Amino acid sequence: MSAEPPVRIDELEAALRDRVLPTVGLWNRLEGRPRTTDFSRALRAEVRDPLWMLSRQWQLGEFRGSDGGSPVTATYHVEVTTPSVFRAGADGVVQPLTAADPLEARAERRRVPFTIGTDRISYDLRLAIGRRWLKLIGSNDLIPTLLGLGDKYRTRWPIAVPNPDLDLDSPRIAHPEVWSAQQTVAGRRLDGYELYLHCKNGGLADDGITGLLVPLVRGELRKLGKVLVEWFDGLIDQPADNGAWDSSRLEHRFSVAARTGTGERVLTAEEYPGGELDWHAFSIDPDATLGGAAPPSAPITTTVFPAPVRFSGMPLPRWWAFEDGRTNFAAVSPDSTDLARLVFLEFALVYSNDWYVVPCDLPAGAIATVQGLAVTDVFEERLWITPAGAGDDQDSRRWAMFGLDTIGSEHVSADTSLYLPATVPKVSEGPALEEAMLVRDENANMVWAIEQTVPLATGRGRRGSEVAAERTAYRRKFWPEIVPDDPRAPVSYETMSSVPDNWIPFVPVQVEGSNRTIQLRRGAMLGIDGEPVRPQTSLLREGLVANKGKYLVHEEEVPRTGTLLTTAYNRTRWRDGSVALWLSAKRSSGRGEASSGLAFDRLIDTPPKQ
Numbered sequence: 128m129s130a131e132p133p134v135r136i137d138e139l140e141a142a143l144r145d146r147v148l149p150t151v152g153l154w155n156r157l158e159g160r161p162r163t164t165d166f167s168r169a170l171r172a173e174v175r176d177p178l179w180m181l182s183r184q185w186q187l188g189e190f191r192g193s194d195g196g197s198p199v200t201a202t203y204h205v206e207v208t209t210p211s212v213f214r215a216g217a218d219g220v221v222q223p224l225t226a227a228d229p230l231e232a233r234a235e236r237r238r239v240p241f242t243i244g245t246d247r248i249s250y251d252l253r254l255a256i257g258r259r260w261l262k263l264i265g266s267n268d269l270i271p272t273l274l275g276l277g278d279k280y281r282t283r284w285p286i287a288v289p290n291p292d293l294d295l296d297s298p299r300i301a302h303p304e305v306w307s308a309q310q311t312v313a314g315r316r317l318d319g320y321e322l323y324l325h326c327k328n329g330g331l332a333d334d335g336i337t338g339l340l341v342p343l344v345r346g347e348l349r350k351l352g353k354v355l356v357e358w359f360d361g362l363i364d365q366p367a368d369n370g371a372w373d374s375s376r377l378e379h380r381f382s383v384a385a386r387t388g389t390g391e392r393v394l395t396a397e398e399y400p401g402g403e404l405d406w407h408a409f410s411i412d413p414d415a416t417l418g419g420a421a422p423p424s425a426p427i428t429t430t431v432f433p434a435p436v437r438f439s440g441m442p443l444p445r446w447w448a449f450e451d452g453r454t455n456f457a458a459v460s461p462d463s464t465d466l467a468r469l470v471f472l473e474f475a476l477v478y479s480n481d482w483y484v485v486p487c488d489l490p491a492g493a494i495a496t497v498q499g500l501a502v503t504d505v506f507e508e509r510l511w512i513t514p515a516g517a518g519d520d521q522d523s524r525r526w527a528m529f530g531l532d533t534i535g536s537e538h539v540s541a542d543t544s545l546y547l548p549a550t551v552p553k554v555s556e557g558p559a560l561e562e563a564m565l566v567r568d569e570n571a572n573m574v575w576a577i578e579q580t581v582p583l584a585t586g587r588g589r590r591g592s593e594v595a596a597e598r599t600a601y602r603r604k605f606w607p608e609i610v611p612d613d614p615r616a617p618v619s620y621e622t623m624s625s626v627p628d629n630w631i632p633f634v635p636v637q638v639e640g641s642n643r644t645i646q647l648r649r650g651a652m653l654g655i656d657g658e659p660v661r662p663q664t665s666l667l668r669e670g671l672v673a674n675k676g677k678y679l680v681h682e683e684e685v686p687r688t689g690t691l692l693t694t695a696y697n698r699t700r701w702r703d704g705s706v707a708l709w710l711s712a713k714r715s716s717g718r719g720e721a722s723s724g725l726a727f728d729r730l731i732d733t734p735p736k737q
Contacts, residue, residue: 196504201485202430204499208423209492210383210394215371217380221417224383226492228364228707229551229699231404234381234396235711237370237694239363240582240665241320246298249320250286251586254312256319256359257284263351270344276336281317283335288313294605294656298584301601302594305584323359326352364709371399374669375646377565377684377692377714383409384417385494392494393417394546395534401713406546411533424490426498433483433502444480491702492549514543557696560588560710561664565633565680566689566721574633574647574685575723581629581663591629594663599628599655606655610736619733624726626652628660631667633680647685649678666692666712689717 136142174180184190213224213233224233241249257280264276289296289309300306326332332352333345340348371381379399385392393415396408440454456475461468489495500512516527520541531542562580578591633647649667651659662668670678684690694712701707 196506196508198433198483198502198504200430200503201433202428202501202503203485203487203497205427205487205489206388206423206496206498207425207427207489207493208385208387208392209490210385210494212384212417214382214384214417215366215368215380216373219371219381220367226549227701227705229701230383230492230549231551231554231697231699231711232364232707232709234371234379234399234404235401235697235713236364236366236709237372237712238365238368238665239710243298243582243663243665243668244661244671245295246584247318248582248584249586250308250312250584253286253318253320254316256323256355257317258319259358260317260319260322260351260355263354264348267347267351269347274338274340274344276348279336279338280322281314284317284319284322286313286316286318294602297598297602297605301598302583302589304589308585319355322352323355326356362708364707372712374666374678375680375684377680377690379712382412382415382417384415385423387423387494387496391416391418392544394494394531397534400715401711402715404548404550406529406531406548409531409546409548411531411542413533413539414535424493427487427489429487431486433485435480436482436484438475438479440475441479442476489545489547491547494544494546496544516541516543551699551701554697554699557698558588559693559695561666561692561694562588562591563662563664563666563692564689564717565685565692566717566719567685567687568721568723568725570722571725573635575626575721576631576633576649576662576667577721578629578631578662578664578667591663592627595628602655608655613736615733615736617733618730621729621731622727624724624729626723626725628652628654629663630723631660631662633685635682636679645682647680647682649676649680664694666694688719689721691715691717 136147141147210224212221214221215234239249239252241247241252247253260280261277264270264280265272270276286309289299289306291300298305299309322332325334331349332355333340333348336348371379373380376398379401380395380397381399382393382395384394393412394409395412395415396404397410399408440451440456442456443450456472459468459472461472485500487495497514502510502512504510514527516525516530518525518541520533520539522541525541527541527543529545531544531546533539533542559580560582562578564577564579566575566577568575578595580588581591581594583589583594630652632650632652634650635645636648638644638646649662651661654660661671667678670676692712692714694710696708697711698706698708
């Protein structure tokens with residue numbers, strides 16, 4: 128069967144018009160055909176019907192706008208004052224606050240532990256102070272080297288070798304690292320910390336040094352004793368007591384105060400966990416008085432040029448501009464009930480070009496209050512700007528940024544000042560010296576403080592479980608396990624199971640004078656010698672001496688996630704180049720609940736007799 132011959136179309140235009148053959152297709156290509164080389168008229172964006180445009184603007188309410196001019200200049204008057212006093216805790220001693228130290232060091236510093244109970248620790252610092260003392264003696268030209276003062280001070284302030292036959296020296300013998308270090312330095316170095324305490328408490332550096340020492344040498348030794356005290360006091364920043372740490376709340380509490388034109392302003396940090404200190408840690412305390420007598424600084428009156436605020440993905444307000452496609456706020460699809468996201472999108476897409484920033488240079492540590500702000504726009508109108516956060520402090524409709532709240536305020540005016548704490552941007556944190564994890568044990572219905580890292584006598588921290596196991600194993604030498612004699616039953620009755628020595632119990636107790644408030648009181652498990660097991664970290668040894676062993680923690684401070692407490696040395700450089708070094712405590716979130724395995728009244732298999 129042969130194919131049909133193709134159809135011949137003589138007049139294509141008539142065939143398309145009359146649709147003779149509907150299968151015929153037609154393609155057109157649309158492309159720009161410039162008619163001139165001058166594009167100036169096209170770039171002017173001319174409006175063909177201006178009356179229609181004005182009518183639409185009136186219909187949409189665009190003529191109702193006010194204050195639509197862009198700002199040109201801004202003149203502000205700022206009152207600046209600097210805190211001059213510092214108080215640790217709620218009832219601590221008020222101390223002067225200067226710009227010599229960063230505020231973190233003053234708020235976080237705590238005493239360096241040199242003893243745990245009756246056992247001496249921190250031998251790294253003890254040896255460092257002793258070495259410093261020997262260098263001071265050796266570098267003094269008025270003290271003859273033939274006197275052998277180094278040996279005399281080693282005899283007067285010795286580092287004794289632990290006695291392996293005494294249970295009291297078990298903390299320094301049970302750990303091989305500590306035992307080897309003690310044997311190395313005993314009799315060869317002196318305990319400089321004990322010499323420092325002697326001179327610090329009013330003693331003389333030559334007390335107890337025998338020999339025919341001329342008055343000139345004794346006078347030089349006494350001068351060097353004062354030099355040693357000044358050197359160590361400047362080496363590590365330490366408070367007179369335990370600083371601003373609130374052991375019942377497991378956080379720092381402190382206050383600073385400054386004198387303003389209307390009186391004293393007290394800023395209190397009630398819940399500072401440690402770490403990064405910024406303005407949001409403070410609140411206005413209207414009822415507190417610290418006596419900040421330093422006068423405020425001279426006010427600042429300056430005229431500046433406002434600059435538009437820009438952010439990534441912000442729509443461009445001009446024509447003929449390519450926007451960055453990395454951030455597309457128009458592609459966000461919020462739900463109708465997601466009000467926060469809707470408000471954010473409205474700001475980003477509608478009002479993004481209505482924000483301006485005004486530069487204002489303030490000194491570090493200043494409390495600044497804007498007394499007035501006048502803005503001049505392009506229409507030469509001068510507008511007086513009031514703070515957006517002004518009004519009642521408890522008003523739910525009040526909006527403010529970087530503002531300070533007021534403690535216990537009821538219908539008082541909101542504070543619109545800005546506080547720039549005298550802090551440092553970077554702090555070098557050393558390895559953890561102590562770590563204590565407070566966790567909830569629902570099976571035992573109590574809270575445990577697990578000492579994950581405990582300080583050794585060498586000045587370093589080590590895993591608490593390893594230290595507890597080594598100490599228990601060594602003390603078995605003095606307190607061997609009692610094995611019952613024959614005949615023995617296949618099962619035994621156990622009154623209570625045991626837990627590792629690094630688990631410190633906290634039991635709930637009722638607060639005196641209250642029917643519902645519960646606090647956690649530190650308890651103690653019995654050791655192999657029948658005596659209570661004491662904590663090895665300074666964080667958990669609060670009140671062992673001063674308050675007869677009573678230590679209470681508020682129950683709400685230990686959530687289900689737990690609480691981790693850490694102490695470590697911090698080091699930074701201040702703006703004058705000086706070095707600041709202090710021992711600080713920091714609080715952070717834990718890792719959930721834990722189970723100690725503590726059980727009561729159970730039958731166990733009798734262990735076989737060895």
